[in-house]
Amino acid sequence: METENSAADWQIPDELWAKIAALLPPPKPHPLGCHNPRVDDRKAMNAILFRLRTGCQWNALSATGICSSSSAHRRFQEWTQAGVFEKLWALGLDEYDALHGIEWTWQALDGTMTKAPLGGGKNRSQSHGSRQERREAESVDGRARRAAGSGGRRSEPQRF
Numbered sequence: 001m002e003t004e005n006s007a008a009d010w011q012i013p014d015e016l017w018a019k020i021a022a023l024l025p026p027p028k029p030h031p032l033g034c035h036n037p038r039v040d041d042r043k044a045m046n047a048i049l050f051r052l053r054t055g056c057q058w059n060a061l062s063a064t065g066i067c068s069s070s071s072a073h074r075r076f077q078e079w080t081q082a083g084v085f086e087k088l089w090a091l092g093l094d095e096y097d098a099l100h101g102i103e104w105t106w107q108a109l110d111g112t113m114t115k116a117p118l119g120g121g122k123n124r125s126q127s128h129g130s131r132q133e134r135r136e137a138e139s140v141d142g143r144a145r146r147a148a149g150s151g152g153r154r155s156e157p158q159r160f
Helices: 014-023 041-054 058-064 069-081 084-099
Strands: 136-138 144-146
Touching: 014 041, 014 084, 041 058, 041 069, 058 069, 069 084
Parallel strands: none
Antiparallel strands: 136 144
């Protein structure tokens, strides 16, 4: 029988948390000084990493019991603006480099520059006029639609 995953399975290990906590900015004081106590940073980071690992929606975090979805999302935005996740990524690269080595001198970038399949010819300056001049309207799906009686496909005969 398989055991069910619990919130404890998603906890950040103490060693990793010590490194992450050093990167976190100090909390901003509440402007009025009176509000509910701030959610613990470790719980918020556990919730953020749970969301990133599972792909669940932010609002689903409240059901996990790790942290409320609004607190986790607010802290995610705060830490993103402070550059915490970029610093954590750089720290992870440095540690991996120390353990296994990254060959920094040999790096490659792959890319392709090709013409768009439906890009048309080189001379794009010739215009057939705006849609309004041609009496065309745009439908909901973005395709052009001709006005009634303008000779479009399957138009009804013009009534007098």
